[in-house]
Amino acid sequence: MSQPDLQDVIASLLTNAASPLTTTEIAAAIAKKRIWHRPSDNQFPTPSQISARVNNYGHLFERIDGRIVLKTSANEVDRLFRLTWNTTGWQFPIKHKWRKANQGNSNIAFENQYGFGGEEWLFNPRYIIDGYQYGFIRGVSDLATDVILVPKAWLFSLNQETKERFLVGQINDLEVIKAKPDIMRIAEKLYRHHFEDVKVELHDVDADENGLDNYGLLPNVRFRLTGEELFEVMLPAPALDGHQYNRFLPYIVDDELQLLIDGVLPEDDFVFNPGVARNSGGHQRVTSPSVRVIQRIHSDISTALEQYLRPQFARSNKNISIEKTRFGDNIADVVLIHHAKEITILEIKTSGLARKNIREALGQLLDYGCWYSGLKIKKLIIVAPSFLSVRETAYFQRVKNVLDIPIGYWQYLPNAVKGQPEFEEII
Known part of the structure; x- marks a missing residue:
């Protein structure tokens, strides 16, 4: 089973903590929650390993009176999100290989459990209201509760047939709406209004609509459409191959990951960046x-x-x-x-x-x-x-x-x- 990077785990713990933490407290929290282990020996990280990782990511962390704090607020961190594989521009679901026996297994992608993923309607125009596109991104569900905005959300997807990864787009100013009751009411109304349409579309691709009831797939994000969110073609991203970027997690885009992304972006396509x-x-x-x-x-x-x-x-x-x-x-x-x-x-x-x-x-x-x-x-x-x-x-x-x-x-x-x-x- 793949796992998030250690620096992402540390950042998440600090974001959710009420106060700065020592390396010993961070190591203890990781062991208690069993959320990260060393690939080499399957052991939980030691305080010294936490300290070394903090030192290596000085743009994310700093030390104050011997304790670790996030250098930037969670709302200032760009993220990389995986989307369910889709070939309709994420407007309608497509067929996926799935088995009922997979259902409930968190180690298996949702699309292989129920035959669809929540992101497959992310750019469907029927979920646009007042200039905002409403949609669901699985990785957003794992963000800390106080994160309400992702300045830039990079999007990638994994072709289940070929195992190739592609950078597919970027969203500026992605709003996380789960903590905004007024906006969530709009999102829920939109979702319920088109619920029967969704069921028909799932039936058309032989998916299991029970996934709608068993998992909350209500929209959890919204963003202003500029028409440039999705790239004209999916960009092959071999730099994202391997187990490190395998899950539907809110990966922090640090300097190293940004370099990987920049290496994927073509130099011969004009992109206006407002x-x-x-x-x-x-x-x-x-x-x-x-x-x-x-x-x-x-x-x-x-x-x-x-x-x-x-x-x-x-x-x-x-x-x-x-x-x-x-x-x-x-x-x-x-x-x-x-x-x-x-x-x-x-x-x-x-x-x-x-x-x-x-x-x-x-x-x-x-x-x-x-x-x-x-x-x-x-x-x-x-x-x-x-x-x-x-x-x-x-x-x-x-x-x-x-x-x-x-x-x-x-x-x-x-x-x-x-x-x-x-x-x-x-x-």
């Missing part, structure tokens, strides 16, 4: 005063741009991306999405010399705009505090005509009179 990066604003630790000044100017321009582009482009509309959308290995300063694959890219420069800003930004903008096939570029815009002289304006127009591309130049006006725009769209 929102503002956490480290946007130049908060990286630097020692050079000149670099700090550049970062501060860059941050000021970025913040002002977000204000200037409202209300047409806003975080709530999920059509603006500030330092979050990649073009290959590079991240653009600002990306606006107009339609499915029509975008505007803005590159921020901070020099007081317009020609220098144009020379540096233009290469980056062309790189971003041409990196992926199938993208329609509405405009490429250079944003900088430098004014364009008559000569520089003529130069910019010649560049624009020679390249025959939609490029523009916006000047940042930090001392604009109150009520006046902070940007002048010169070209």
